[in-house]
Amino acid sequence: MTIKENIHQIKQRITAIAQQCERDPKQIQLIAVSKTKPISAIKEAIEAGQRLFGENYVQEGIAKIEYFQKNHTNLDLEWHFIGPLQSNKSKLVAENFSWVHTIERDKIAKRLNEQRPNHLPAMNVLIQINISNEVSKSGIAPDEMFNLAKIIQELPNLKLRGLMAIPAETTDLQQQIVTFKRMYDLYIQLQNRYENIDTLSMGMTHDMQAAITAGSTMVRIGTAIFGAREYKSAII
Ligand SMILES: *Cc1c(COP(=O)(O)O)cnc(C)c1O
Secondary structure: OOHHHHHHHHHHHHHHHHHHOOOOHHHOEEEEEOOOOOHHHHHHHHHOOOOEEEEOOHHHHHHHHHHHHHHOOOOOOEEEEOOOOOHHHHHHHHHHOOEEEEEOOHHHHHHHHHHOOOOOOOEEEEEEEOOOOOOOOOOEOHHHHHHHHHHHHOOOOEEEEEEEEOOOOOOOHHHHHHHHHHHHHHHHHHHHHOOOOOEEEOOOOOOHHHHHHHOOOEEEEOHHHHOOOOOOOOOO
């Protein structure tokens, strides 16, 4: 199948899953995760109507963003940074992306706030939660959420929009739903405290169904759109 066909199929699946659990499919945004994939693949996705893209690596993502800014100025693409973010790369992210999904430290939030150029709108950010409590994984513990949210709320160049998680991998649908429901509970708690919370980023190729069932508003899909990733090949 082509990338175009994959996108149409994923959208149909999102609609079908949403209807099954009596949600409005329009509440679920699709991010096409294009990490390691070439410009040509992104172009195909754009031809299928896709506008939201997710990238994990700063340099690679910026090369793509610059390409489309230079060559396709009329496209309203939205770039989401979804990888781990190191302090020394935060300036590049602040200058080029519209969203960051992986905020887990006040230090990074403060840097992004300082480095966000004045001519750009506030950076949309999500707090990453380590929902499966994995020692080696990114994200903060659920009970640290309100502390970090309070700090972010006070930064004028950041706009806190919600939460993101990458749960421990399992193929058990019920287990996936249980974990994602814990995220949904946290999301509702945050929403009850702050006005601008409207985004729960969860669900990848292998757990999209559970994520939507549990209340995700933004799924991040790579493999099911672009095929398997080959890390060894040249990137652009
Ligand atoms: C790579 C990646 C995805 C996409 O994963 P697939 O399994 O290919 O759909 C989503 N979210 C994050 C944070 C990723 O790093």
